Amino acid sequence: MKLSQQYLQTGRQTITIEAEALLLLANRLDEAFTQAVQTLLDCKGRVVVTGIGKSGHIGRKIAATLASTGSPAFFVHSAEAVHGDLGMITGEDVVIAISYSGQSNELSTILPVIRRLGTKIICICGNKDSDLAKLSDIFLNAHIEKEACPLGLAPTASTTVTLALGDALAVACLEARHFGASDFARSHPGGALGRRLLTHVYDVMRQGDTLPIVSPNTPLTQALEVMSKKHMGMVIIINPDNEPMGIFTDGDLRRLIQKKGDIRPYTLGEVMSKSPKTILDTTLAIEAASIMESEKISHILVINTKGKLVGAVHMHDLMVKKVI
Known part of the structure; x- marks a missing residue:
């Protein structure tokens, strides 16, 4: 043998x-x-x-x-x-x-x-x-x-x-x-499971001055400056009550240029994607990642229970925090 x-x-x-x-x-x-x-x-x-x-x-x-x-x-x-x-x-x-x-x-x-x-x-x-x-x-x-x-x-x-x-x-x-799994995560905060089950959206979201916020009347050319400065690859359009109205991404920009050529005449209210995907700030970050993957989007807006904008999450933020 x-x-x-x-x-x-x-x-x-x-x-x-x-x-x-x-x-x-x-x-x-x-x-x-x-x-x-x-x-x-x-x-x-x-x-x-x-x-x-x-x-x-x-x-x-x-x-x-x-x-x-x-x-x-x-x-x-x-x-x-x-x-x-x-x-x-x-x-x-x-x-x-x-x-x-x-x-x-x-x-x-x-x-x-x-x-x-x-x-x-x-x-x-x-x-x-x-x-x-x-x-x-x-x-x-x-x-x-x-x-x-x-x-x-x-x-x-x-x-x-x-x-x-x-x-x-x-x-x-x-x-x-x-x-349960959340109990298990509490005794494993340093592990991958702990991060996934203990990290909420409010732990990873961008907020305050880091958000690329504009109004629907903002000229598109001006919005591009905000998009470039905030490094999120998009701008968020809100109404006077701080409720999200829409989103405009760098992908939307490329498609608009291909279709219209000259983008100078437009405001955000005319070209934004309405009814953007939102998530509550208390949601687990891993759930946000799951939604973004299933919807094939790179950003998700974060709201509180009153529907007010409180932040935004980019897929890269979840990777940095090792949620995914």
């Missing part, structure tokens, strides 16, 4: 073993899982995830997932807990302890102390008869038939199952809390 074929075979076998372990996990979820979810939902403090070794690495990810999906959580390394970090845990917290064997010396040392605080303990473990299972209030069975590692030594299928259980807990809590 060629080496490349052997690599593929090993890769597929590894993934198959782990997939089968996940299927077994899904089929054996029982009332203990329901109790674990309810315990997390009832938690008045924080969810504290603890483990050591590979279980610790998985625990960090589980804590991060819980924290970003509406369940305040943090990770405490079991070895550090033995030497002082146990003070971070209170009786109002819920502890998720992770150890596949259930015989971690560090966990066996700290869990009796945690129990005396009155803290609820959920364990993710592959051995229901282990010390960890006996010291916990809720036992989540992470047992696997075999590791994907041919030596049966490197945690592979077992860590995959543990991670999946953590994700299952987080998602179940997320749904129970009716945690």
Whole structure:
């Protein structure tokens, strides 16, 4: 067998073993899982995830997932807990302890102390008869038939199952809390999703003196000076009540020159595009981008709830703010 074929075979076998372990996990979820979810939902403090070794690495990810999906959580390394970090845990917290064997010396040392605080303990473990299972209030069975590692030594299928259980807990809590995309964005303000779900039109629009505003009686030649000065590629025509009447873009200018030749006789009221596309200032910026893309326009006027012009957005503004 060629080496490349052997690599593929090993890769597929590894993934198959782990997939089968996940299927077994899904089929054996029982009332203990329901109790674990309810315990997390009832938690008045924080969810504290603890483990050591590979279980610790998985625990960090589980804590991060819980924290970003509406369940305040943090990770405490079991070895550090033995030497002082146990003070971070209170009786109002819920502890998720992770150890596949259930015989971690560090966990066996700290869990009796945690129990005396009155803290609820959920364990993710592959051995229901282990010390960890006996010291916990809720036992989540992470047992696997075999590791994907041919030596049966490197945690592979077992860590995959543990991670999946953590994700299952987080998602179940997320749904129970009716945690939505906007909630998720609040904990991810620096990411692309956060920018898209937290940035409103009023955050990106041009306003005040930066707007190329003219009246319908403004001569077209004068309006071109405003268009050039304001660098938006258009002018906005408003009435005396500051309500948008129309828009005239550089594209409109090119078409008018091709059609009429001499543009000097015209005022904006004669050549503007009436009923311009508008959007409320409180609308999400990503929605403005969607409208502009679907309408194939580069600008959109921004109004308040009274229909007054308060700003304008160019597609370039959304790109600068990394909304799109």
